[in-house]
Amino acid sequence: MDDIKIMAIESSCDETSVAVVKNGREIISNIISSQIDMHKKFGGVVPEVASRMHLEVINNIVREALEEAKLSIDDIDAIAVTKGPGLVGALLVGISEAKALSYACKKPLVGVNHMKGHICAAFITHKELEPPFICLLVSGGHTYLVHVKDYNNMEVIGKTIDDACGEAYDKVARCLGMNYPGGPEVERLAKLGNDNSKKQKNEEISKEDVCASFQRAVFDVLIFKTEKLMKEKKLNTLVVSGGVSANNTLREEINKMCEKNGFKSYFPDKILCTDNAAMIASSGYYEYISGVRSDLTLNVEPNLELEN
């Protein structure tokens, strides 16, 4: 079979990213332009600002991704784009770009679910990884426990009823006077703190202790539920993905739980944990080879669920 090269566009939140990926697993280019410095000033992502910034850079990022891949658009088999979930205005920029390119260059178009993309990020890092497995997906917008039955067949078994894991990190950070995004900074302080601070009597509680205790509370419940589900489903392969899976302490504790049970754990490379277009290209590839095509009526789906 000939190689299949997918160019993907991701613009669901505050990263504008374009990638070219071969056969779903091999990155040829993956350009990520982050807006974090702009949103830091406001303590979080301002949706209208995000849309405008995507619009300013997207044409250049497409050009850069092709240049770095040393390819022209003629060499591309299909264009994949994040259709949701995400911020409506931000998604619209990526979708409009993808539709324009698809129409002008006569390339098939594939709308991709951003959450499936987060799961597929692990296929890029681990060439031998194949479904079925359980995925703990912890991003800024979602916390999911997913039964990944096949590349295009995924069932959400559990999710948070309120804030997502990354969002909770960002809010804790904000309450403690730290910058957006909160995850990396909370992780750093947590390492210096005591995760049993509630037991301390008449002692001043430091930011470090709050971070450590928060992180302990989050990880204990996530790992307990993940372990329970893996035993229930009799699966011994675990993928942890999404922005929070960049957290080293989470990685260590997941690995401990997996070693105890004889499970195997997989994490995407850190650059593929947070938002990027390579993961969208990977998911787009598996959709494409199974025959999925979008047409020019493709529209944003800000509240898209994982199974769709």
Ligand code: KG4
């Ligand atoms: O997956 P992602 O890039 O975006 C969404 O699709 O939502 O995740 C971003 C989230 C942010 O909330 C950020 O604080 C969190 O991932 N994050 C982390 C770490 N790095 C990023 N959370 C905990 N520890 C980290 N090292």
Ligand code: ZN
């Ligand atoms: Zn994401």
